[in-house]
Amino acid sequence: MAIRIIVKEPDEVLHKKAKEITKITPNVQKLLTDMAETMYDADGVGLAAPQVGILKRAIVVDVGDEHGLIELINPEIVASSGEQFGSEGCLSIPALNGEVRRAMEVTVKGLDRDGNEITITGRELLARALQHEIDHLNGVLFTDIAERVYDRRLDEEGE
Numbered sequence: 001m002a003i004r005i006i007v008k009e010p011d012e013v014l015h016k017k018a019k020e021i022t023k024i025t026p027n028v029q030k031l032l033t034d035m036a037e038t039m040y041d042a043d044g045v046g047l048a049a050p051q052v053g054i055l056k057r058a059i060v061v062d063v064g065d066e067h068g069l070i071e072l073i074n075p076e077i078v079a080s081s082g083e084q085f086g087s088e089g090c091l092s093i094p095a096l097n098g099e100v101r102r103a104m105e106v107t108v109k110g111l112d113r114d115g116n117e118i119t120i121t122g123r124e125l126l127a128r129a130l131q132h133e134i135d136h137l138n139g140v141l142f143t144d145i146a147e148r149v150y151d152r153r154l155d156e157e158g159e
Contacts, residue, residue, distance in 0.1 A: 004038045004052040009093045009141065013050050018057045018137040021073050024115045028058065032071045032113050035060045044091045046129040048136035051092050059133040063125045070120055075110035075134055077103075084124065088132060088142045095153055098146030102128050 007013055021028055031054060039047040039060055046061040061070045082104025089097045107121045108130050122130050132142060143149050 002034050002037065003041045004034050006038065006042060006047075006091050007051055007053050009143075011053075011092075013053055013055060014092055014136070014141060015139045016050070016055055017139050018048070018050055018055045021056050021058060021111075024073065024111065024113070028056070028073065029113050031056070032058060032060060032073075036062070036069055036071065039091075042091050045125070046133040047091065048133045050136050050139075057137050059130075059137065061126070061129045061133055063129050065126060067120065067122070067126065070130075071113050072108065072110035072118070072120070073112070073115075075108050075130070075137070077106050077131070077134060078109045078119075079107040080127075081105050084128065085147075086128070088128065088146070089152060090132070090142055093141065093143060095151055096143060096149055097152045098142050098149040100128075100132075100142050100146045102131050106130055108134070 035047045045063045049056045049058040057074045080103035084104045085101045087097050088100045105123045106127045109119050112118050
């Protein structure tokens with residue numbers, strides 16, 4: 001287990017589409033473990049492999065709910081419904097937040113660390129985190145789709 005360096009904007013890796021993982025190896029499992037450790041160390045709720053410089057389709061998410069740590073390989077959204085509009089941040093863009101419109105509920109299909117197919121349905125924060133991390137796998141950052149982007153540090157000073 002190791003804490004990896006989180007890639008920051010404007011690194012090009014954040015804007016590239018990640019490649020499908022075709023074989024689950026010990027290295028892929030180590031990547032998931034390292035990503036989770038890195039996410040927890042940074043006080044995040046999600047992390048995608050491109051954020052640690054690896055162009056592979058893997059994400060980890062933990063929003064502190066009953067699902068606990070979710071590790072997904074080759075995740076894809078298979079259903080979505082409703083709408084939510086709210087603030088998002090990103091470990092790769094630490095100074096900025098943005099107002100982003102997302103689905104209220106999503107169902108995501110992928111593989112677990114052992115190659116078993118799993119399906120997760122999330123609402124509210126979990127839905128937002130899953131969509132945000134899957135966007136990373138497609139080279140999309142929240143700043144690309146936000147209706148408003150603002151410097152979080154200025155907002156904190158103003159309170």
